[in-house]
Amino acid sequence: MLKINKASFSDFLTDVMRYNELVAPVMTDNSRFETIKDVSKIDIRIHAYFPAKKFFFKKCQTLFTYYDGKIKVPEIELDKNQRIMIGLKRCDLNSIKRQDIMFLQETKDPYYQEERERTLLIGYHCSEPYDDYCFCSSMDLGDFYDLMLYEKDDAYLVEIGSDKGRGFVDRYRKYFWDTDLYIRPHERRTETRLHLNKREISGLRNNPEWKKEISKCFSCAACVTLCPSCYCFDLYEETNAKLDKVQKKRNWASCQLTCFTKVAGNHVFRETREDRFKHRIFHQIKYFKQKHGMNLCTGCGRCIRGCPTKINWVDMLNRM
Ligand code: SF4
Ligand code: SF4
Structure with a gap:
């Protein structure tokens, strides 16, 4: 198991921001995921009021233009910076999994695919429900992330969920420490106060x-x-x-x-x-x-x- 100390977390994020687009939850007029310019604004514990889906599936997008007898398709910019998205909750991560099914499983959507491929997903495990409206513990959520952070005293324990996540850890190895600490089964669950008792409707x-x-x-x-x-x-x-x-x-x-x-x-x-x-x-x-x-x-x-x-x-x- 790896850990990253809270004391160096801000330096880590600043370093990440230097070479990547960093997206995280912040509190503005309301809570939302935003591209970060100042790491002191980040609060990875926030369960953002607005979801992160606009980063992959845009609210409004031009798919192609017809002009002068020709069809012009916006170029897919494969050399765009890598995007690191941090602070996604288990519900957010599982929603991305559902959107992947829609946009990547059968007919692939190239616009969505481009945004997904350049994004690394770093989750944050909620040890308790954010408020009385969360009911994730009654839904069939799985593990879906590149890296997952679990808060433990003065550190975050880090679980690696993909090769992409492992590559990222290797790149920023100086911030990650080996540890004997581990996550107990009950620490992986979030018991929500609201519960959907029956899903067969x-x-x-x-x-x-x-x-x-x-x-x-x-x-x-x-x-x-x-x-x-x-x-x-x-x-x-x-x-x-x-x-x-x-x-x-x-x-x-x-x-x-x-x-x-x-x-x-x-x-x-x-x-x-x-x-x-x-x-x-x-x-x-x-x-x-x-x-x-x-x-x-x-x-x-x-x-x-x-x-x-x-x-x-x-x-x-x-x-x-
Ligand atoms: S359920 Fe609530 S949020 Fe949805 S359309 Fe009706 S009033 Fe609006
Ligand atoms: S609770 Fe379910 S239906 Fe409601 S916004 Fe979240 S994912 Fe969508």
């Missing part, structure tokens, strides 16, 4: 409990925007005034908005708020698992924490 679609919570929802889509696992996007074209240049773009999309299922002829497949709300929960807990063998939801709690009317769908399912 097939028989619950017509339960009357939905109505109460759905009546509080006004389809603002904050839940989906804040979700680190949600991956839906919209494709559209933008033209210039002369109509001789077209950009094909994509934006994050939200299943909570009626436009999400609108098709030609103005037909909307999920017109009622109830249909949209239920679809979100069934996708997170059932449909994705049917196809990929794991829940899409990783229990980060962001959709409940960020909901303006604090709709707690975990409590709702438990009551059912």
